[in-house]
Amino acid sequence: MHTDNTAEPAGYGAADVERWYAEPPKSAQRTPFERDRARIVHSSALRRLGAKTQVLGPGTDDFARTRLTHTLEVAQVGRELGKSLGCDPDVVDTACLAHDLGHPPFGHNGETALHQVSSGIGGFEGNAQTLRLLTRLEPKTFTPDGVGVGLNLTRASLDASTKYPWLAGRGPMRADGRGSAKFGVYDDDAPVFRWLREGAPALTRCIEAQVMDLADDVSYSVHDVEDAIFSGRVDLEEVTTERERDRVITQVRSWYDPAVSDAALDAAIDDLSALDYWVTRYDGTRRGQARLKDMTSQLIGRFCDGAARATREKFGDGPLVRYDADVVIPDSVIAEISVLKGIAATYVMAPREEDALYRRQRLILTDLVAVLYDRAEIALAEMFAEDFGHAGDDDIRLRVVVDQVASLTDLSALEWHARMCGPDVGTSL
Structure with missing residues (x-):
């Protein structure tokens, strides 16, 4: 692992500024955490949030928040609160800017649809999808053998961005004996999760x-x-x-x-x-x-x-x-x-919840997963088609298709569905 050639910010140690993949040394003009924040700000995943639903869909009116404007507000609130407690403000800012990157089209409605179609491969969770984007899908850094490592953020920033630091079904138990339905990492992202959690107490958020x-x-x-x-x-x-x-x-x-x-x-x-x-x-x-x-x-x-x-x-x-x-x-x-x-x-x-529009949104995403899986080689975007071609089994291929659908904005999901599905396409895999 690699530490930037800049002094660790106050209160943080060498392990906190390590990156999953060793990068060439950078100038000392910015701290490692400032560099992390810049990578989020310039990411395509952050830009897409401008056309994703918060509560009221984009275009509902000129006042309602999108997922992006919500994210910017969270970052402002979090940065000030974190600074008052002595946290590095860039670590908190990065985590806040990243916290909703994994959300799919149509907000939590879309998350429900993707969770249903991927139930056989571990389900879908917006927070786990965020970690996947940060460490795998967002195009920024590659190893010499061509493996994408996403934005390659520092350990402290990745850990701060992990709202639910556990795999599905392995979260803390509530007082009433129920386990947490939320989780922050898919099984096939466990290696980087183990790395970012080195030295951290189990099931505990920083x-x-x-x-x-x-x-x-x-x-x-x-x-x-x-x-x-x-x-x-x-x-x-x-x-x-x-x-x-x-x-x-x-x-x-x-x-x-x-x-x-x-x-x-x-x-x-x-x-x-x-x-x-x-x-x-x-x-x-x-x-x-x-x-x-x-x-x-x-x-x-x-x-x-x-x-x-x-x-x-x-x-x-x-x-x-x-x-x-x-x-x-x-x-x-x-x-x-x-x-x-x-x-x-x-x-x-x-x-x-039972409005015809919201039922239709769920069907649109379900349709898209089915059609894209069947026509992956010609229908997926190039980066996802490459992942699909390298996938070793059907489960991995389905996860790639879900990655593609989750990356779409509300508008692009509608456009893709109109272009590829039409009104008579079925809605089950």
Whole structure:
């Protein structure tokens, strides 16, 4: 393995700046972590997020967030939070910019479809796909024998980008005895995963990954509600009524099941609605938009400041890096973030699950996997056709096809389907 010829950033050691494949020495003008961040910024995978669904699809209106704008907001929130805790800001920034790279067309709806068609080869998980992109698929660095190693990031940046550091079915057990459905690595990416996790406690995320995860939760919980209010799908004044708060709490428990009680969730609704910047009425005017933006800014500060204070109270001052500490999130912050997630889920995401459009999106991706598998040599993009040709068995070939479909944007998935499938193509492998 190779260490850049620059001094390790404060708090980090030689192992943290190692890369999976040894690269020629670089100038000392940038730290290894600054170089990692630049590689994400210039990646094609990041650019594609601009045309991928966050909650409302790209083109829904000029206000709604795409997966890319969400990612940039997560990076800003994470960088500031990480810096306040003494993490290297570029490591956190890199992890935040990378955290959604593996998401397929049509957001979590597309993830569901690809998981179903790949259930026989270990399934599909956006977080595991992110690691695959960073270490294999994104074209940047190759070994002399022609093996692609993706962006070849440092160990610290790769570890920080791994939200779920375990393989499928090997995650931590919950208090109720259930295992985690999420995972961060496919079986055939295990070698690089073992390398990036050298010296790390099993099933434990480094603090930079925890900061990234919290920044993601804070950003999408707040911003999804902002988008829903702007689009007229949510009226926060109604949420405080007994009937609607029960709906929200039930949705929170069904979809997210946070480690706080229903009573805490109910209290969180009261606490949020009592804030003087809580937007109970939105009229669409410029002043109304300003109040809405002020609410989102204030909530982000509220959640991040609460976590930063609690973390410092437990672990003290000074840099907190890698496995020196954990992010401490107060129960009140967990409850309030969960309520915001529940509001977006209740009024935007859950109602559309059986919508004809969303069923159609899942069928489109299922169709594409079937057709591309059958016509791989002529239908896949060149880089994926090469992978398909080198694949040693049917399982690996199917994974290559899923890699191709996952790389598409919402628009390109629709275009590919119209061009290659037509209206009468079947929807099963």
